[in-house]
Amino acid sequence: DTSTTTIPGSASGRSLPATIFTPSAGTARPLVVVSAGFQMERTQYASYARHLATWGFVVVLADYADRGFFADHQLLADDISAVIDWALAQPLSIDPQRIAVVGHSLGGKISVFAASQEPRIRAIVGWDPVDSQNPSVAPQKMASLTAAIAVVGETTNASGGGMPCAPAADNFEQFYDAAPSPAIAITVVGADHMDWVDDPSCGFCGFCTAGAASPELARTVTRRLDVAWLRRHLLDDVAMEPWLANPPELGSGAISLVR
Numbered sequence: 178d179t180s181t182t183t184i185p186g187s188a189s190g191r192s193l194p195a196t197i198f199t200p201s202a203g204t205a206r207p208l209v210v211v212s213a214g215f216q217m218e219r220t221q222y223a224s225y226a227r228h229l230a231t232w233g234f235v236v237v238l239a240d241y242a243d244r245g246f247f248a249d250h251q252l253l254a255d256d257i258s259a260v261i262d263w264a265l266a267q268p269l270s271i272d273p274q275r276i277a278v279v280g281h282s283l284g285g286k287i288s289v290f291a292a293s294q295e296p297r298i299r300a301i302v303g304w305d306p307v308d309s310q311n312p313s314v315a316p317q318k319m320a321s322l323t324a325a326i327a328v329v330g331e332t333t334n335a336s337g338g339g340m341p342c343a344p345a346a347d348n349f350e351q352f353y354d355a356a357p358s359p360a361i362a363i364t365v366v367g368a369d370h371m372d373w374v375d376d377p378s379c380g381f382c383g384f385c386t387a388g389a390a391s392p393e394l395a396r397t398v399t400r401r402l403d404v405a406w407l408r409r410h411l412l413d414d415v416a417m418e419p420w421l422a423n424p425p426e427l428g429s430g431a432i433s434l435v436r
Contacts, residue, residue: 179227184239184263187255191242195260196223198230198238199269207275207411210260211238212253212284214374215309216381221374222281228400234407235269250290250310257291261298275299275411277324279403281373282307282343286314289326289352293318300410302403304373305330308347315347316355325410327361328352329399331368333388342370342385353434359410361421363402364432368395398424398431 178201184193196219200206211226213219219240226236241248242256257278265273277300278288285306292298293314301324308315330349334342343349353362365372367390371382377392401424409417424433 184237184260186242187252187259191252191256191259193239193242193256193260195219195237195239196226197269198226198236200230200233200235203233204270205272205275206233206235206270207277207407208261208264208269208271209234209236209277209279209407210257210264210288211236212257212278212280212287213238213240214280214282214284215307216244217281217374217379221376221379224375224396225279225400225403229403229407232404232408235264235271237264247310250287250312253287254290254294257287257298258295261295273297277301277407277411279304281305282370283309285328285349285352289322290314290318292324292326293322296323298324300324300407301326302399302406303328303330303349303352304399305343305368305370306349306352307343307370308351315351319352319355319357322357325359325406326352326356327363327402327406328356329363329365329395329402331365331370331372331388331395333368334370334385358436360436361402361406362434363398363424365395365398366390366431368392372396373399394431 285303
């Protein structure tokens with residue numbers, strides 16, 4: 178089931194338009210809060226939210242309360258806690274001990290930032306996260322992290338050749354290097370930063386240098402990582418361990434590191 182709503186943010190005057198994806202059945206379900214990339218509409222990530230819902234997760238896919246170029250990242254992280262509070266107060270049959278955050282680009286950073294100050298968050302997946310603007314998260318905010326973190330990303334947009342949409346000094350590798358165990362990093366060879374959105378032909382998407390790989394590679398790897406990582410760390414599903422230790426569908430299209 179899918180519904181839309183507006184969620185009160187962490188401070189007066191802040192509100193987050195959101196789409197809620199709920200599984201067709203089940204009780205005591207895990208919650209996943211999805212955060213968008215910079216200047217991206219939440220609709221760009223609907224396929225990921227829908228996929229997670231088919232695996233039994235309640236998913237809240239929200240726009241930011243402030244989408245400006247100089248939005249306060251502390252407030253954006255605080256808004257994640259407000260979304261969690263709102264979701265737990267709804268008749269959605271959510272297990273409050275099974276909460277995760279995921280996000281693309283800026284949304285990956287905000288997800289990690291939120292988890293660093295929100296003990297209810299048990300797992301994170303960052304989709305090509307970028308540690309842009311202040312305050313920095315990797316490594317500054319990660320010493321207190323208790324959530325298990327997975328990151329998936331690319332190096333096409335790390336430097337040179339047009340806009341470095343995911344600069345090497347701020348990219349997913351920095352999050353992995355600063356993460357406590359358990360952690361996993363997957364590099365999607367030949368991908369670019371905008372391969373993670375549902376429609377990479379969007380106007381803002383063209384600022385990033387295109388990669389050589391099919392965008393579907395990054396999306397497929399990410400959807401499978403989302404399910405495996407979140408089922409392992411929210412539902413204690415040890416059947417996910419073999420995939421996480423050696424993701425079978427990666428072939429020569431990606432490289433994984435696990436600790």
